[in-house]
Amino acid sequence: xxxxSSPQTLLPLLIVDDDESVxxxxxxxxxxxxxxxxVAQSGEAAVEALxxxxxxxxxxxxxxxxxxxxxxxxxxxxxxxxxxxxxxxAVDDAATAMAALRAGASEYLTKPIDRxxxxxxxxxxxxxxxxxxxxxxxxxxxxxxxxxxxxxxDKVMLRERNVxxxxxxxxxxxxxDPYLRGHSQRMAALASEIAREVGLDAxxxxxxxxxxxxxxxxKIGTRESVLHxxxxxxxxxxxxxxxxxxxxxxxxxxxxxxxxVLDYVRDHHEHFDGTGYPRAVERDGISIGGRILSAADAFxxxxxxxxxxxxxxxxxxxxxxxxxxxxLLDPAIFAALTAVVTRQAAPAGGERPRR
Numbered sequence: 001x002x003x004x005s006s007p008q009t010l011l012p013l014l015i016v017d018d019d020e021s022v023x024x025x026x027x028x029x030x031x032x033x034x035x036x037x038x039v040a041q042s043g044e045a046a047v048e049a050l051x052x053x054x055x056x057x058x059x060x061x062x063x064x065x066x067x068x069x070x071x072x073x074x075x076x077x078x079x080x081x082x083x084x085x086x087x088x089x090a091v092d093d094a095a096t097a098m099a100a101l102r103a104g105a106s107e108y109l110t111k112p113i114d115r116x117x118x119x120x121x122x123x124x125x126x127x128x129x130x131x132x133x134x135x136x137x138x139x140x141x142x143x144x145x146x147x148x149x150x151x152x153x154d155k156v157m158l159r160e161r162n163v164x165x166x167x168x169x170x171x172x173x174x175x176x177d178p179y180l181r182g183h184s185q186r187m188a189a190l191a192s193e194i195a196r197e198v199g200l201d202a203x204x205x206x207x208x209x210x211x212x213x214x215x216x217x218x219k220i221g222t223r224e225s226v227l228h229x230x231x232x233x234x235x236x237x238x239x240x241x242x243x244x245x246x247x248x249x250x251x252x253x254x255x256x257x258x259x260x261v262l263d264y265v266r267d268h269h270e271h272f273d274g275t276g277y278p279r280a281v282e283r284d285g286i287s288i289g290g291r292i293l294s295a296a297d298a299f300x301x302x303x304x305x306x307x308x309x310x311x312x313x314x315x316x317x318x319x320x321x322x323x324x325x326x327x328l329l330d331p332a333i334f335a336a337l338t339a340v341v342t343r344q345a346a347p348a349g350g351e352r353p354r355r
Contacts (some may be wrong), residue, residue, distance in 0.1 A: 011056035012036040016046040016072055017088065018064045022111070026059065026088075026118060033119050041069025050076050055083060057125050062089040073103035084125035097169050102254055108168045116140065121168075157271040169217045169251065178271045188212035190340065191296035194233065197336035200288070205261070212266035215293055218248025220282045223306040230306075240244060242277050247270060264289025268297060272329045278282055283330075291330040293320075300326065314341050 013035050025037040030037050038055070040046035043064050050058075050072075057139055058076045062069035073085050081329050085099040086107040099107055107121040194336040195205040218229065222244050226237045233241065249266055252258065266278070267290020274282030276294075286294075302317040312320065318338055325334045 010035065011054050012038050013048065013057045013059065013122065014049060014055040015039045015059045016041075016043070016064075016069070018042055019061070020229045021060070024089075027111075028243045029115050029118055030122060034121075035122070041164070041199040043069070043072050046072045047075055050079055052183045054080060056129060057084040057086060057122055059086045059088050059122070062087055062100065063091060070099045070103050073105060075103045080130055084123055084129040086121055088089055092220050094218065094251055094294050097220050098218075098251050098254070101169075101251060105183060106168065152321075168222050181303065183266065184213050184216060187215070187293070187300045190300060190337075191292050193340045193344075194292050194296060194333060195289075196330065197340050198288075198292075204288070207258075207260050210258070211261045211289050212293055213267070214252065214261070215248070215268045215297070216244065217251050217265075218244035220251075221247040242269070245278050260287065260289060263287040263291055266290070268293035271295065271328045272330045273321075274326070291333050295329050298324075299337060299341070304335060312346055317341075 002291075005186070013030055015023050015037060016039075017023050017026075018041055020041060023041060027037045038053070040049050043066050044061065046058075047067060049055075055076070058073065060072050061067045069087065069089070073087075076083050076085060085105040086104065086109065087096075087098060087105045088109050088111065089100075091112040092110045097287040101119055106125055109117065109121055126348075142242060188209050192205055192209040195208040200208070218287060222241060226233065226240055229237070245266065245268075252262055252265060252333060255262070257311065264287055267281075267287045270276035270279065270281055270290050271294070272283060272286070274280055274285075279285075298316055298321060299314075302312045302320060303314060305311045308312075321329060321334065321337075325331050329337075
């Protein structure tokens with residue numbers, strides 16, 4: 001969890017929810033964590049509070065009678081461009097996620113929310129706000145910088161904020177299944193190493209890393225009964241799971257500045273032989289990032305524990321995936337995956353492993 005020097009010196013937090021018990025519980029948790037907290041039990045009350053006082057963070061429900069959460073977030077951002085916005089909602093569908101993203105939220109929490117998750121989200125949001133304020137201060141101090149440089153900084157800040165929100169959606173999705181927690185981070189670390197192994201430039205490696213971290217954002221729209229099903233999926237359920245790629249692209253579509261990242265997310269379930277989805281393209285028709293993510297995703301899934309099986313060892317996972325080279329996997333990417341995994345498993349300095 002990001003560390004903050006002194007919560008007591010910060011501007012207050014504002015909790016917005018039409019459920020009195022939610023306001024009371026969240027306020028109690030955050031006050032015990034050292035924060036000053038105000039509450040508003042309607043969108044109208046929130047707008048009134050925002051008009052008379054400045055807040056460091058706004059934690060807002062999405063669906064409320066009258067002025068809804070999206071409008072509250074928009075007005076909060078209009079009044080203070082640096083305010084940190086956190087969505088708290090019982091609704092985890094793609095439309096809600098896209099609305100929150102476009103409104104500028106940096107965290108997406110689904111009810112019920114654990115104390116640690118709530119406090120951690122506030123800490124991350126405040127750390128992001130402090131970083132944004134430091135960037136703004138530096139930009140103001142650098143008055144002689146060219147206007148193009150200032151625009152570039154704005155784009156970087158926008159990208160960071162939007163990417164943070166996309167990652168928050170992935171965390172929300174993974175939190176629904178203990179067997180998926182951390183999957184995106186492990187996949188990103190492996191995919192980046194594969195990209196370096198095949199000799200991609202630094203910008204492309206960064207794009208592969210980011211694509212891996214947000215590739216499964218569309219699963220926020222996957223039904224929990226399907227997401228957690230321990231056995232084989234029915235054809236209808238499999239179609240439903242496949243739809244997460246489309247949903248993910250819809251969520252990420254406002255982030256046009258991500259460039260090839262969107263292509264890599266689109267292609268991460270394509271197969272080398274053309275039997276994948278959503279486009280059923282093959283070989284070089286699949287983006288290089290998509291081919292890398294497909295291999296990394298498969299390896300991380302096989303070496304992770306699931307409700308219906310124990311994890312495979314790295315060696316057994318590679319042996320299993322070798323059967324799919326030229327079908328699911330690009331042979332060159334599999335060779336790079338094998339090199340990376342073998343290198344990571346080797347003892348440092350050639351020493352024999354200790355028992």
